[in-house]
Amino acid sequence: MLVVEDEQKTLDSLAEGLRMEAWAVETAASGEEALGLLGREPFDLVVLDWMLPGRDGIDVLRQVRGTGHHIPVLMLTARSALSDRVVGLDSGADDFLAKPFAFAELLARCRALLRRPARTADRLLRCADLQLDTRARVAVRAGQEIPLTPREVDVLEYLLRNQGQVVTREMLERDVWKQVHRMTSLDNVIDVQMMRLRRKVDVEGAERLIHTLRGVGYRLGGDPE
Secondary structure, three states: OEEEOOOHHHHHHHHHHHHHOOOOOEEEOOHHHHHHHHHHOOOOOEEEEOOOOOOOHHHHHHHHHHOOOOOOEEEEEOOOOHHHHHHHHHHOOOEEEEOOOOHHHHHHHHHHHHHOOOOOOOOEEEEOOEEEEOOOOEEEEOOEEEOOOHHHHHHHHHHHHOOOOOEEHHHHHHHOOOOOOOOOOOHHHHHHHHHHHHHHHOOOOOOOOEEEEOOOEEEEOOOOO
16 A cells, blocks of 8 residues: 655554554655655555645646556545545545544545455457447447547446446446435436447447346346346
């Protein structure tokens, strides 16, 4: 794990606690130092403070995601406004933990992030004659480019990375929409998005790739039954 925090006492405390829990921990006190470590060493998880000297956590996050790196990132922040969380999620954060926090919750969130399906760094994802370039964010089927919105690209990538497996609405809400605690369900939004995506991917005359499993979710590829 890489822990990035500019307050030295907090950084030392987190590192000591995590090592006592058997984590292998590297630390950084600035955005530049963090980027240097990420460029040299493989990490399974990053705990990243938002407020850093020089390049802040959002800058670091955007650069990491811009290189196609899918490492899970837990962002620490004293910011509580919804607009701030939206900025963080849109920049590539996987989860947030508001300061001050309990160390036990930090551990639980780290374990939860590592339980999520791994997002490999594969640039080209394929299923039958469908291909998605995850870096260029371009989808092609049977040699023809498919015009997709940014959200449709996100959903298609998630389906491709989990092809042959059932993808529930809850999984899409959590991992694509990055919404966990909502007063209202996103089921209708997700269903409409999937309908539009299917119309673009499964054009008339082509093999059907996106299957709806009523009451369960969706699956890309595999037997529709």
